[in-house]
Amino acid sequence: MKLTKITLALTAAIALGACDDKQNKTVDRGFDSKHLSQLKAGIWVDPNGCDHWIIDDGIEGYLSQRLDKYGKPVCSGVAPPNTAVGPYNKGSSVPDPI
Numbered sequence: 001m002k003l004t005k006i007t008l009a010l011t012a013a014i015a016l017g018a019c020d021d022k023q024n025k026t027v028d029r030g031f032d033s034k035h036l037s038q039l040k041a042g043i044w045v046d047p048n049g050c051d052h053w054i055i056d057d058g059i060e061g062y063l064s065q066r067l068d069k070y071g072k073p074v075c076s077g078v079a080p081p082n083t084a085v086g087p088y089n090k091g092s093s094v095p096d097p098i
Contacts, residue, residue: 042086043078050075054088
C-alpha cells in the first residue's frame, strides 16, 4: 500500500512538472518543429454549424474557434456540420499514423 501511494505521488509530481506556463505556444515542437503560421489551416464545422480553425501536422492537431472581430462565433456555412474543409493536413512532412 505504501509503495502504491509513493508511486501515485511521484506520477502526479512528474505530470504537474510537465505543465510549463512559460512555454511558447506558437511553435510546434514535433518532429519538424516550425512556427504555427507555417502550417496550413482548414475549417472544421461543428454540429451547430459554426467554424473552427483546424491544423493537423501528422502527430498533433490544433483547433480553435473562428471568431469575428467582436469575439462572436463565425458560422459561415462553408460546409455541412461535422465536416473539415481546406488544406488542414498540409504543411508538414509527417504523415498521420494509421
